[in-house]
Amino acid sequence: MKKRKLSILLGSALFAAALCHASNPLDLGEVRTADPSGHVWADGRMYLYVSHDEECQEDFWMKDWLIYSSEDLVNWTSHGAALSVDDLSWADNYAWAPDAAYKDGKYYFCFPAGTGHKDRVNPENSTKWMGIGIAESDSPTGPFKDMIGAPLWTEPYANDPCLFVDDDGEAYLYFHGGNGHDWLVAKMADDMRSVEGDFVKMDMGGHEPKMEGPWVFKRGDLYYFTMPENNRELSHYVSHSPLGPWEYRGVFMEQESESNNHHSIVEFKGQWILFYHRWLDIDSDCGPQRHVCAEYLSFDENGTILEVERSSEGVGRSNKS
Numbered sequence: 238m239k240k241r242k243l244s245i246l247l248g249s250a251l252f253a254a255a256l257c258h259a260s261n262p263l264d265l266g267e268v269r270t271a272d273p274s275g276h277v278w279a280d281g282r283m284y285l286y287v288s289h290d291e292e293c294q295e296d297f298w299m300k301d302w303l304i305y306s307s308e309d310l311v312n313w314t315s316h317g318a319a320l321s322v323d324d325l326s327w328a329d330n331y332a333w334a335p336d337a338a339y340k341d342g343k344y345y346f347c348f349p350a351g352t353g354h355k356d357r358v359n360p361e362n363s364t365k366w367m368g369i370g371i372a373e374s375d376s377p378t379g380p381f382k383d384m385i386g387a388p389l390w391t392e393p394y395a396n397d398p399c400l401f402v403d404d405d406g407e408a409y410l411y412f413h414g415g416n417g418h419d420w421l422v423a424k425m426a427d428d429m430r431s432v433e434g435d436f437v438k439m440d441m442g443g444h445e446p447k448m449e450g451p452w453v454f455k456r457g458d459l460y461y462f463t464m465p466e467n468n469r470e471l472s473h474y475v476s477h478s479p480l481g482p483w484e485y486r487g488v489f490m491e492q493e494s495e496s497n498n499h500h501s502i503v504e505f506k507g508q509w510i511l512f513y514h515r516w517l518d519i520d521s522d523c524g525p526q527r528h529v530c531a532e533y534l535s536f537d538e539n540g541t542i543l544e545v546e547r548s549s550e551g552v553g554r555s556n557k558s
Contacts (some may be wrong), residue, residue: 450464
């Protein structure tokens with residue numbers, strides 16, 4: 238027992254020491270990363286599933302997704318690509334914001350991908366289409382395989398999936414849908430290879446701004462629906478059910494430079510962490526590029542998320558809240 242306590246204390250000390258050297262953006266290597274989906278699996282490590290921006294890419298033409306893991310949020314191990322559009326028979330582009338989940342001994346990688354071209358000058362000429370796929374693996378680092386060889390559905394147009402598995406094992410897929418079909422959720426089948434029933438249009442309490450990138454998590458007996466409101470500032474709702482109705486609680490991270498944001502919120506070693514991305518002009522010939530960052534996140538006594546400010550220290554600073 239004494240050895241176990243000593244091991245825990247040593248691990249906590251090493252974790253605290255490592256945080257003293259953390260900074261934003263996260264050190265994920267010489268690649269462009271965005272849309273971080275953070276998860277802590279049974280081994281206690283933090284896993285990040287991210288989209289991969291190509292240098293000077295055209296209109297978010299993206300080809301694969303990357304995986305990283307860490308024991309301290311400072312030193313990150315690259316596990317390579319989770320999946321590539323080259324592995325898909327139904328899409329060849331738009332490897333956008335992914336998510337992941339664990340259920341019944343399998344790890345699931347949920348991803349948007351598509352085809353075609355978006356004509357921003359003459360929208361009537363656009364051929365772009367996007368759908369959501371799901372791949373599975375026996376390991377959190379893959380290899381992941383597209384087991385159904387098709388998107389989960391073709392209508393409506395959809396991207397930015399959030400795959401949430403509740404305490405009772407039921408899985409729900411929240412997503413950003415085109416043509417005004419926002420605020421939708423679908424229940425996943427037990428085998429996680431299809432959706433059951435109709436899409437549910439959730440009751441958001443009358444506040445339904447333009448949004449992207451939903452992220453759902455549970456803390457205590459409250460469910461949180463969070464998203465980039467107006468594609469810019471991060472805001473949140475709460476509910477006592479994963480299907481709502483939802484109560485709007487407001488913005489917790491303001492927009493920056495009129496740029497998009499995409500995030501995830503996860504508890505790690507007793508502390509809640511917000512992962513997000515920033516557009517920073519660091520070392521590119523193309524101007525500001527996206528970089529994954531992290532901050533501490535806290536709640537008030539009613540469960541409302543407190544305002545989070547961007548920092549260069551990130552999770553390296555002392556968290557006094």
